[in-house]
Amino acid sequence: MDPVLRIDSLKKYYGRGENETRAIDGITFQVVPGEFLGIMGASGSGKSTLLNCIAAVIRPTSGTIEMKGQDIGRLSGKKLADYRGKEMGYLFQNFELIDNLTGKENILLPVSLHGGKENAGSERFDKLASYLEIEDILDKFPSQMSGGEKQRIAAARALILNPGLILCDEPTGALDSKNAKALMSKLLGLNQEEGATILMVTHDSNAASFCSRIMFIQDGKIFHELRKEDGEDQKDFYDRILKVLAQLGGGSSNVL
Amino acid sequence: MFFKLVFRNSVRSHKENALFMGSLIISIIAFYVVLSLSNQDVMRYLQTLESEALRKLFAMIIVLYGFTLFIVFALIYFASKYQIERRSHEFGVYIMMGMKRMKLFLMLLLEDISSSLIALLIGLPVSVLITEVISLLTVKTVGIGFMGHQTTLSLSAALLTAAGFTAVKFLAFLILSFKLARKEVGTLLTDAPDNVRKKSRPVLEAVILLLGVALLLLAIRTGVSGDAWETPKTLAQTVFGGVLGVILLFRGLRFLIGLIAGHAGSGKLQVFTFRQVEDTVIFKSGTLAICALLILLAGACLSSGVTTFVSYNMYDTTRVDYTFTNTFNGSDEDLKEKISAIGMADQFSYLEELRISHPYIMKDNYESAFDGEEFVKVMDELDPRGKRHFLNQAMDGFPFMIRLSDYNSLVSAMGGEPLELKEGELGLYRSADFRNEELDNQVLERRPHVTLAGKDFVMTGTAQSYPIVTDRFITLSGALIVPDADFDIMADGYEEVYLNGILDRTKYSRDTMVEKYTLLNEALNRWDLDYESYLQNMGRQLFYLVAASYITIYLALIFLVVANTILGVQFLMGQRRTSGRYKTLIKLGADHRTLYTSSKKQINWYFGLPIAVAASCVVAATRSLFNGILSSRTRVHIDDMIPVVLIVLAVFVLVEYLYMHIVKRSSFRFLETLMAPKREE
Numbered sequence: 001m002d003p004v005l006r007i008d009s010l011k012k013y014y015g016r017g018e019n020e021t022r023a024i025d026g027i028t029f030q031v032v033p034g035e036f037l038g039i040m041g042a043s044g045s046g047k048s049t050l051l052n053c054i055a056a057v058i059r060p061t062s063g064t065i066e067m068k069g070q071d072i073g074r075l076s077g078k079k080l081a082d083y084r085g086k087e088m089g090y091l092f093q094n095f096e097l098i099d100n101l102t103g104k105e106n107i108l109l110p111v112s113l114h115g116g117k118e119n120a121g122s123e124r125f126d127k128l129a130s131y132l133e134i135e136d137i138l139d140k141f142p143s144q145m146s147g148g149e150k151q152r153i154a155a156a157r158a159l160i161l162n163p164g165l166i167l168c169d170e171p172t173g174a175l176d177s178k179n180a181k182a183l184m185s186k187l188l189g190l191n192q193e194e195g196a197t198i199l200m201v202t203h204d205s206n207a208a209s210f211c212s213r214i215m216f217i218q219d220g221k222i223f224h225e226l227r228k229e230d231g232e233d234q235k236d237f238y239d240r241i242l243k244v245l246a247q248l249g250g251g252s253s254n255v256l
Numbered sequence: 257m258f259f260k261l262v263f264r265n266s267v268r269s270h271k272e273n274a275l276f277m278g279s280l281i282i283s284i285i286a287f288y289v290v291l292s293l294s295n296q297d298v299m300r301y302l303q304t305l306e307s308e309a310l311r312k313l314f315a316m317i318i319v320l321y322g323f324t325l326f327i328v329f330a331l332i333y334f335a336s337k338y339q340i341e342r343r344s345h346e347f348g349v350y351i352m353m354g355m356k357r358m359k360l361f362l363m364l365l366l367e368d369i370s371s372s373l374i375a376l377l378i379g380l381p382v383s384v385l386i387t388e389v390i391s392l393l394t395v396k397t398v399g400i401g402f403m404g405h406q407t408t409l410s411l412s413a414a415l416l417t418a419a420g421f422t423a424v425k426f427l428a429f430l431i432l433s434f435k436l437a438r439k440e441v442g443t444l445l446t447d448a449p450d451n452v453r454k455k456s457r458p459v460l461e462a463v464i465l466l467l468g469v470a471l472l473l474l475a476i477r478t479g480v481s482g483d484a485w486e487t488p489k490t491l492a493q494t495v496f497g498g499v500l501g502v503i504l505l506f507r508g509l510r511f512l513i514g515l516i517a518g519h520a521g522s523g524k525l526q527v528f529t530f531r532q533v534e535d536t537v538i539f540k541s542g543t544l545a546i547c548a549l550l551i552l553l554a555g556a557c558l559s560s561g562v563t564t565f566v567s568y569n570m571y572d573t574t575r576v577d578y579t580f581t582n583t584f585n586g587s588d589e590d591l592k593e594k595i596s597a598i599g600m601a602d603q604f605s606y607l608e609e610l611r612i613s614h615p616y617i618m619k620d621n622y623e624s625a626f627d628g629e630e631f632v633k634v635m636d637e638l639d640p641r642g643k644r645h646f647l648n649q650a651m652d653g654f655p656f657m658i659r660l661s662d663y664n665s666l667v668s669a670m671g672g673e674p675l676e677l678k679e680g681e682l683g684l685y686r687s688a689d690f691r692n693e694e695l696d697n698q699v700l701e702r703r704p705h706v707t708l709a710g711k712d713f714v715m716t717g718t719a720q721s722y723p724i725v726t727d728r729f730i731t732l733s734g735a736l737i738v739p740d741a742d743f744d745i746m747a748d749g750y751e752e753v754y755l756n757g758i759l760d761r762t763k764y765s766r767d768t769m770v771e772k773y774t775l776l777n778e779a780l781n782r783w784d785l786d787y788e789s790y791l792q793n794m795g796r797q798l799f800y801l802v803a804a805s806y807i808t809i810y811l812a813l814i815f816l817v818v819a820n821t822i823l824g825v826q827f828l829m830g831q832r833r834t835s836g837r838y839k840t841l842i843k844l845g846a847d848h849r850t851l852y853t854s855s856k857k858q859i860n861w862y863f864g865l866p867i868a869v870a871a872s873c874v875v876a877a878t879r880s881l882f883n884g885i886l887s888s889r890t891r892v893h894i895d896d897m898i899p900v901v902l903i904v905l906a907v908f909v910l911v912e913y914l915y916m917h918i919v920k921r922s923s924f925r926f927l928e929t930l931m932a933p934k935r936e937e
Contacts, residue, residue: 055843057843077847077848078847080847081845081846081847081850082845083845084843084844084845085844085845085846086845088845090843090844092843096836096839096840096843097840098528098531098837098840098841099834099836099837100531100532100534100535100834100837101527101528101531105527105528105531108527109525109527109528109841109844110844110845112524112525112526112527112528113524113525113841113844113845113846113850114845157844
């Protein structure tokens with residue numbers, strides 16, 4: 001199966017000479033269709049830089065990022081904007097809903113941006129609204145919604161154009177555990193039932209345990225990788241994640 | 257280090273606030289231009305003719321200056337407030353890092369002083385240049401070039417401008433820093449929360465909108481018909497109704513914008529754009545209303561100022577150039593002979609006497625010298641509301657009489673149509689300042705019977721209002737024109753004699769006219785002569801012209817600058833405050849063009865709403881101003897006014913276009929900074 005995303009020797013350096021910071025220092029991996037990939041790492045490990053490179057928000061220093069066979073480093077202008085909007089859905093830690101648009105209008109924003117007709121009655125819209133259980137809050141403004149509702153609206157917005165890849169940046173970061181769990185179940189459902197490909201950066205081991213594969217990053221490099229075994233219980237996977245994290249954060253190699 | 261910070265901050269804020277800076281400079285220019293008015297050539301010239309009126313004008317200009325300083329203070333206060341609010345996080349960080357509040361105050365003070373200095377350093381030289389150009393232009397238009405040009409540079413005006421400007425700026429600064437000083441660091445560090453949108457109540461909004469429109473229309477109607485000016489109460493009602501109407505209109509506008517937003521086309525970000533516009537209408541309706549009113553005021557002032565200037569005809573062809581009299585020195589010498597004797601007679605193409613008197617034959621019973629009851633009755637019938645009742649007063653008791661043949665000879669010399677009266681007929685004379693020609697003529701058509709000195713007459717012909725002397729030797733609000741035979745009997749030997757002279761027009765061109773008057777006056781002053789020349793009259797008119805047009809145009813400029821700066825600064829600050837929305841849009845893949853288009857549309861609406869409201873009222877407001885304030889001297893036909901108003905509107909559109917263009921440029925530059933990739937974390 002052709003990968004959706006292929007990343008090859010990606011590097012992103014900030015500063016020069018003595019001040020050089022290697023945010024990403026040669027990362028290579030692939031994401032195949034239908035995969036639910038988690039990326040974990042401590043603060044400053046480079047995971048957000050990686051996500052921003054993939055989202056084409058920042059340009060890498062070297063290496064390639066191919067989305068469905070297309071090198072996004074070569075994109076610019078309209079093609080770049082189209083890539084951001086159509087090929088990718090983005091789910092943010094702080095929801096990034098526009099506060100003077102209603103839930104419905106927020107969800108339809110990508111449609112408006114990328115040339116489609118803003119048709120609220122479309123089949124996809126209805127399906128998402130009902131699956132994410134947001135039908136009752138569609139006409140509310142973000143200030144009238146709870147955190148969980150906001151994130152579900154944001155999820156619908158990320159999915160409305162049926163993008164090839166959904167990038168999630170700490171999606172549960174601003175939610176309480178109950179809402180976080182509900183959101184992750186919905187994302188997992190979308191992954192399993194619709195075959196949505198998801199790449200999620202997270203701190204939260206609980207959220208990470210919903211993934212099918214997890215990459216751990218440290219100092220800009222891939223440090224370890226976990227794969228959920230066929231039939232493996234989520235609880236067991238969670239325990240394995242905690243072990244790696246313990247190594248990552250508290251391993252003797254890191255004691256100065 | 258400290259000064260480096262001050263310097264960097266100043267440079268940054270000048271870049272960000274080019275619009276505000278530009279407006280400050282324009283205000284400085286306007287201040288200086290109006291304060292240095294006394295140094296303008298035309299004013300120096302008028303000083304010789306109308307020094308008393310000028311003294312009053314200059315006193316008024318100081319008041320006007322104070323008033324505009326207040327308006328500019330409001331502008332500076334609000335614009336600086338937005339800037340300080342936006343930087344509050346920055347200030348919080350300085351304080352957290354251990355900067356003393358006093359030092360922060362000093363830093364802001366130095367920044368403020370540097371911006372004031374820059375504005376003054378640019379503004380003052382430019383204004384000196386502009387006043388010089390204005391002075392030369394008015395001299396050329398008015399035709400007093402022979403005076404010789406003197407530089408308009410006025411140190412006192414420059415000092416007063418600088419002092420006033422610095423004072424309001426400092427005052428605004430003090431109030432704002434006082435407020436800032438009372439805030440807790442925590443409050444400074446957290447950004448102000450966004451306003452929470454209230455739920456839309458369409459029915460209520462629609463009612464408010466309709467009420468606003470209705471009030472506005474009512475105010476326009478009373479303003480245009482002239483009813484507004486009848487009493488101070490009606491005027492206050494009209495102004496209040498109009499202002500309230502505009503405020504309500506903007507309050508209720510959410511209904512309309514909501515409708516449009518609901519039916520927004522399928523263009524990119526159409527919904528977002530209209531939600532942004534809606535935000536403005538919800539949260540800023542008061543500001544929009546004030547800006548609309550300011551723009552309306554500016555438009556009305558500008559069009560009446562320009563109309564006054566353009567429609568002013570100093571060289572009225574129906575004018576008397578000189579009037580001589582001995583009424584006041586009481587001598588009996590023959591004026592015409594005296595003029596000939598001193599060799600001045602050949603200057604005139606016409607030099608004849610005009611006799612005026614009262615029916616002195618009835619002097620023992622002067623109260624019943626004239627019975628105009630039927631005349632008044634007919635007038636009351638034709639004008640039942642009695643709006644022009646003062647017209648009747650001239651017809652009471654002991655009226656002025658003008659000798660028919662004298663009057664006709666003067667009128668013919670001025671190129672007018674003489675009045676023909678038969679035996680037993682009287683003509684009606686009205687001063688040009690107090691007449692209702694249409695009503696008078698309607699009354700005269702009915703040929704009312706009147707009695708003068710015991711003799712029956714019918715009043716007939718058309719109402720006359722040619723000038724009978726040059727200027728102010730005698731001002732008649734109303735008089736009777738009486739056939740010679742009757743006049744000679746009724747005057748009973750008491751006459752006021754005015755010798756009117758009209759210069760030989762073939763000898764002088766328009767441009768040398770003022771010079772000609774000046775030279776002739778100098779020659780006449782050598783003799784013991786009681787005379788007045790058209791120069792005085794012209795001086796007064798010129799004074800009205802210059803005063804009215806300068807003040808109205810000055811006010812228009814200030815209002816326009818203030819309204820546009822408030823709109824512009826508020827839009828840009830609002831855009832910065834809601835930058836999160838744009839960042840989200842960028843993350844969702846909005847490209848440059850989409851964001852620019854949306855921002856452009858928002859600016860068009862933001863400026864367009866108040867401009868549209870103002871523009872739809874400006875013609876009415878101008879007409880109302882003409883009805884009420886401006887003297888009938890400058891009252892002009894509506895047909896003459898329309899093209900001028902259209903030109904003024906075109907200038908307006910240009911100014912607004914420029915402002916909008918500047919705001920759009922700043923907005924694009926800001927969006928550009930949002931699009932640039934940044935390192936996060």
